[in-house]
Amino acid sequence: MINKDVQAILPRVQKPGRYIGGELNSEVKDKTNVDLRYAFCFPDSYEIGMSHLGMKILYAAANDRDDVWCERVFAPWHDMEAEMRSAGVPLYALESGDPIKDFDLIGFTLMYELCYTNVLNMLDLAGLPVRAKDRHALTPIVVAGGPCTCNPEPMVDFIDVISLGEGEEMYDAFFDLLKDCKQRGASKDEFLHAAAKLPGFYVPSLYDVTYRDDGTIDAVTPKDGAPAVIPKMVVSDLDHVRYPDKFVVPYIEVVHDRVVHEIMRGCIRGCRFCQAGFLYRPIREKTADTVNDQCRALCDATGYDEISLSSLSTSDYTHLEELLDKLLTWTIPEKINIALPSLRVDNFSDELMEKLKKVRRSGLTFAPEAGTQRLRDAINKNVTEEEVLRTARMAFAGGWTAVKLYFMIGHPTETLDDVAGIADLAQAVVNEFYRNPDKPKGKGVTVSLSVASFVPKPFTPFQWEPQDTRDMLLQKQAHLLESIHTKKISVSYHKVDISFLEGVFARGDRKLSDVIEWAWRHGCKFDGWDDSFHFDVWMDAFDACGTDPAFYANRRRDFTEVLPWDHLDFGIRKAFLQHENEKAHHSETTPHCRLKCAGCGANRLNGGHCDAMRQSMV
């Protein structure tokens, strides 16, 4: 639903289909019949936001309530923003076309550190002050969720309430409270104090942070009865929690334009670099029947011809083969493809390969993450070179000619020999192709290496580790290129400057809010996009605020240091993380959760339940 002002500017912008709303399955309600208007904001482009599963889940959950109308808002691209600002069009929600500054609730998903400036920009484009303390009225309340809220501290000066953990079941109490406060004419302060008592909600303005002379945190002190530690919320039963029975079907092509189904939450592997692997614990699986039924409903409601089975490690899903059997009975006649991202090389069976051949033949992607066994042990990526090569062999025998391998450089304890090991492993995969007697005639092999730079993150065993400096990362990138001697191997990198900034904000504290605001006021937004990223402006921002980014990115923390996120409880015990860190430095591995429970502590938040534990005892 777009108004005339927007119609007048749309012919002048690229991809106007991003800004029109009205897509199939979008929720249109009568605004006079709802009590709460909720603008669900995704601080990135439409194409990225519309690919985000969390948004689809929460959009459906919020709109289940008759008294709430949840609408979608994305960050307008540079050209649209300029047109909106010059025509005086404030940020509007796609379903109604109404300005979001009049809404009761504005929610942001913080899925990536480099979207932070977009949050400020969207608040400003809406016509709201960016700092929480400058928004005095009860509504709109600005709330944030998503993975970055495991350390929201750099952003807390801009947000009123942070929701920790899985949102599906947290909404109700929060909506009820806001509705009640609105009807009673309560103050924002009153609302915030009450919200701080709801499980899983963190009201940062109710905590005082004091610092030591060296810049580290002295203490985080709760005020006015706010809890000292705030636990994240978890959904206990994935089979019975609300999953959308329809997705909004975008008109324009988005990144993930298909049915996405989350088959399990959490990961049994415990790779020490992987934040998601710890953040989403404990392990919870859906049954094959639930997944099958929900996929069917979603295909019917959307008309999509592709299903992606999503999880952190799809081949660890215990019912995978049963599920594929069920799905294939109807997806083959209906010509629907099934995509299986996140497969592992160590449990990739012949049977699975046979089933995969039926569903789709695209590229195969595996993630050895490090080039040598010693380093793979240190990061607890429990795969061997032989497993990688065996899988490559199976793939080549199955007719694949392109393999993509994911690696990271900058892991703790990494040496230049480990970096050269990446090239050696890729070469071994190439050799494996030519060893295959049945290799397709006239076809070469392509091994694509995607090499990211490691960023230490909160709630991982590496949360105390220094990130490699930009110079070190550049040196390692150069060394890797020198170690590759064939054109059959191609390498792509992440920009080290972007990784550096990600590292600063991932483990940052409240002092960084000034830096974020300064950078935004000087034009930084869409920082995750190479073309929009202005590293020099960011460096000026650190200078102007008297902040040393290396303090956050490149400094080794002592185990006794108060970390900015210590008052947030994501289930994982700090002692467990420390123990894992110490093992990493001795290149000692930890078996995955089904072989032996490592005692991370995450099941505490789920009444002691963890699907990995249950299976390990059977």
Add this chain to the structure above:
Amino acid sequence: MRCVRVWFNKTGAIRYISHLDLMRTMTRAIRRSGIPLWYTEGFNPHPYMTFALPLSLGMESVCESMDIRIEGDVTNDDLFISLRDAMPDGITVTAVKDPVTDPKYIALAAFDVTFHDVPDPAALADTIETLLSGEHLIVQKIGKKGHKKVVKDVDLLEHLKAYRVRREGDVLHLDLVLPAGSVTNVNPALLCDEIMKHSAGYYVILRTKLLTADGKTFE
């Protein structure tokens, strides 16, 4: 297997989706409709779907058509109901018929352009008359030569087959007939952009009819 021509309107905000987006949207709508679509029999089966004449991004239309291939003995009336109910907002299926004209004979298109938020419609009407009754109206058109973009001059009046300016209340209309199809194609936006150099406001183009070279309606 038989071919049917699905007629539809594309109006409102959905005019801002491109032809490629429309094809994707239609593929999904057809899947949702559950009609017995015929698929090609190759290694990668896909439905047969072809549009008479792609509509430019930003234009509305009440004369769009796509040809699809159907299996079984379902009637056009049943197809009409299934497809109508599966469409997103802004796409209205108006009929399902057996194709009459081959799209390759499309030579002309008629448009109804409306001008909105114009401060002085009478003055703009005069301006349009002056522009269109002259000898030449040369505009620059960005075309492609291979992968390169090239700018070339086009004399719009050389191509303009017919026009009429009319007022309906505050809204100024301009009816146009321009060459369309695979041989010569002139986008009315070139003309409208030229007109809007003389006034504030914005315009909306509605395609109303496709015609063959001898003036017969494409059906």
